[in-house]
Amino acid sequence: MIIRAIDRLFRHEASGGILLMLSAVAALVVYNSGFADAYEAFLHIPVAVTVDGQGVAKDMLHWINDGLMAVFFFLVGLELKREMLEGKLKNPSDVILPGLAAVGGMAVPAIIYAALNWGDPATLHGWAIPAATDIAFALGVLALLGNRVHPSLKIFLLTLAILDDLGAILIIALFYTAELKPEMLLYALLPLAGLIWLNLRGAHRIAPAIMLGVVLWLLVLKSGVHATIAGVLLAFCIPLKDKYGKSPLHSLEHGLTPYVFFFIVPVFAFANAGVSLQGLTFERLMTPVPLGIAGGLFLGKMVGVFGFTFLTVKLGLARLPYGMSWVSLYGVACLAGIGFTMSLFIGGLSFADATHAADVRLGVLSGSIISAVVGFLVLRFLASNPSAQPAVTEAEKIAMGAKA
Template sequence: MSLIRGLARFFRHDAAGGVVLMLSALLALIVANSGLSGAYQGWLMKPFSVLLDGEGLSKPLILWINDGLMAVFFFLIGLELKREMMEGKLRNPADVMLPGMAAIGGMIAPALVYLAFTWPDPAARAGWAIPAATDIAFAVGVLALLGKRAPATLKIFLLTLAILDDLGAILIIALFYTHGLQPGYLVLALIPLAGLFLLNRARVHRIAPVVLFGVVLWVLVLKSGVHATLAGVVTAFFVPLRDRYGKSPLHSLEHALSPYVLFLIVPVFAFANAGVVIQGLTLSSLVSALPLGIAGGLVIGKQAGVFLTTWALVRLGLARLPEGVGWAHVYGLACLAGIGFTMSLFIGGLSFTDQARMNEVRLGVLTGSALSALLGYAVLRRAARPGTRSGTTGSRVSKAASARADGRTG
């Protein structure tokens, strides 16, 4: 019983998702470089079909994971975005400005750093968006390891930045990773979209009809050439925040879905996509343009984009740092924003189909994310030491104020 209670406490901890994600990536790395490598690759490429009278979908298992399971992941992101826009951190434009601009800077700078490394290779330029995204679960997990030593307002800042970063990644996928567009299927997709609109308008209590229309929408979007995970986001925005009885289907669904996404879907994705084959790697492989561009974008670009944008806005008097947050905290947060992992691997899979290229992508993402996590944790841990001068601007607060901030986020 004590083991069960211990596991229950672990899975309730904010860092649990990041730890499980890290273990899944580590397992993929071990399996990909062991005697099980052939079985691992064979399992990922095994065809899986859903057919009716010979017609339907037939894809390798890896694509079912990346297009199907990740649609559920994006569905959850859509639910979080809608909730935050309607009643949370994204409701007040004044609260969104600083993390929002930091998120934009934190997407532009990594892309520029990546292009600086890969410009001589035209084929590699397609991956410019790989280092632009932040992994919420991993970043929040690392921050959670600091416990009460990190200001509660810093977590709010990081969550807002990461949510807006996800929104930016969704827009990038929609605009730049749509290939072989087939308008006929998009026209057909208007039918389930209309159904979702009517259900939302009627403030339905039951979720099943929404999910059914969402599945039909996913199939049609997949067939259209637009990346199918976007159907998950669109469906989420039609889940009613309040039904006709005053209850919240959106809150209920988000609460029910979160553990499955965090502890099943994302780890399965990591296991399927993080298997870097180390055999044959040389020093020249580590410093070749593609992995170096990704790692440089995550480590250098994210730090520069997030920190310098925040610094400029505060110095120009256009924004204020959150209560209790100093410049050392902002720098540590900028480092944590360089943990790309899930989103970076996902965009890497959209950018390249060649396995040799994908191995370089995995190498760059894992290296850059690991360095960002270690550096961010070290900076924030040092910033939390008693007597450390963090250089806050108008935000030196008492312990009582910090306690109030903790209460707001508890």
Template sequence: MPLRLIDRLIRHEAAGGVLLILAALAALLVANSQFEGLYATFLDSVLAITVNDHGLEKPLILWINDGLMAIFFFLIGLELKREMLEGKLRRPRDVVLPGLAAVGGMALPALVYTLVNWGNAETIDGWAIPAATDIAFALGILALVGSRAPASLKVFLLTLAILDDLGAIIIIALFYTADLNTTYLMLALLPLAVMLVMNLYGVHRVAPLLLLGTVMWVLVLKSGVHATLAGVATAFLVPMTDRFGKSPVHRLEHGLTPYVGFLIVPLFAFANAGVVLTGLTLDQVLAPLPLGISAGLLLGKFAGIMGTVWLLTRLGMAQLPHGATWSHMAGVACLAGIGFTMSLFIGGLSFSDLHLMNQVRLGVLAGSGIAAVLGFTILMLAPRQEQAGAPATA
């Protein structure tokens, strides 16, 4: 009986989001307790994999952020490929509303952050931090709303968040690359080329492909390009259908999802959400960095998504999701302001200074937390689907 109950809890749509919240709360508690020293020592522990003094030697926090998160991005890549070939991103007309809303929901938060931090050379590089949406967290909160929200709303939010992640991947590739080592970058093209050939021939064995992807990850890491992008590239080269008619993409996605959702992402949250609150003052909360992040997630996301949806419906280019009202859209626009995992990740790429990273965590947790509460409240107060009637278009 207990095992059956645990299995039902794990399978619940909200489970991933709830576990993320618990991991973040655990990090906050530990970082502000007598165990803060152990927490810092744990994350700073050096793990090395070397052969004749050549290899990788990094603190545990970087193994989590560069290594385990590459698996997270690998799963995102698999989801993107599946959605583009078979799912919600297959037909262009189904992508217009959430796609353009995603663009607005990334541009406005970045603009808000930039305005708040304009002229501050120390913090301006964090402009992309509030542009991201945490899929698991946002969908987890929406699942808690239950039947009060129409099913079409989940499809809209999922599509928007997927495209949001794609935008974040592009931003990381273009703007968060360190000094390039062209030798390693050229070497990374070799396993990439072999994987491309395997994809074209529909090779059904994924182990060699994953091994080549790991080699590419190491080479990309040493090249200066952020290594998580190797995970996305590897995912896109997994054959959708092999020569036996089976789908390696489906098989890998199904197998990886529980490990990413219930181990990798919560571990990342625990390692990165430990903001130190000791001595925190109102001036620190309202400093440009945390204020820009929280304002971007709350105001920028909401204005970008709602403004884009309103404009498209006003021009007759799109309609609200079936059964959804403007109240529903307002709630979803708030939920999209839950940046959390992706925002913390981009924050880590933006700043190496511990003081600035503490401000990043403060801004992300404050903005994401308020966005979650607001989104949940608005959706719970919105009319039920059967009361909503036909969706409004203006």
């Protein structure tokens, strides 16, 4: 009975988001209950993987952020490829509304952050931190509402978040690359070429692709480009259909999903959400970095997603999906401000010093929590779901007509 209950928990779509929240809370509790030194010591344990003196030596935090998160981005890449070939991103007309909403949801938060940090080039580097949406967290909050929200809202938010992830991947590749080593990038073309060849011939076995992917990850890591990009490149080289008509992509996506959302993402959250709340004052939250991040996530996402969607509909470029009202769209726009995982990740790429890193965590936590609470309350108490309303019988229609 206990096993069945656990199985039901892990099958529930809200579970990943709930576990993510619990991991973040656990990090805050540990960091503020006398175990901060042990927490930091664990994250800085050196771990080296070498062969004949050659390999990678990093601390635990970097293995989590560069290694485990490459698997996360691999899953994101698999989802993107599947959606582009046979899902929500296949038909261009279906992408217009969430696509422009995603553009607004990335541009406006970045503008708000940049405006508040314009005078300091060091902090301005974090302009992309509030531009991201956390798929697991946002969908987890939405799923807590059950059938109170129309399915079209989930599809809209999911498509928006997928496109948002694509934008975040491009931002990381273009703007958060360290000093480049061109020779390593040239070497990386060899395993990439092998992966493309396996994809084109519809290779049935996954093991050769995974081995080439590990080599690609190592070379990309050594090149200065962030290693998580290797996860996306590997994903795009996994065949949707092999020569036997089966789908390696579907199999990998299905197999990896529970490990990513119930292990990798919670571990990342725990490793990156620890911040001291001692001496936390309103004045500190009002400093440019945390204010820019929190304001970008809550106000920026809300204005960007809602505003760009409103303009797109009013200009006649697209229509609101059935079951979505302007109020429910506003609620979803608020949920898009939950930037947790991706925002913390980009924050880690933006700042290396402890002070700015703590400010990033404060901004991301406060902005994401406000967005989650406001979005939940709007969708719970103000928005209505047409499909959740009781059906009107023919007799009732006649009766209403007679009263009129």
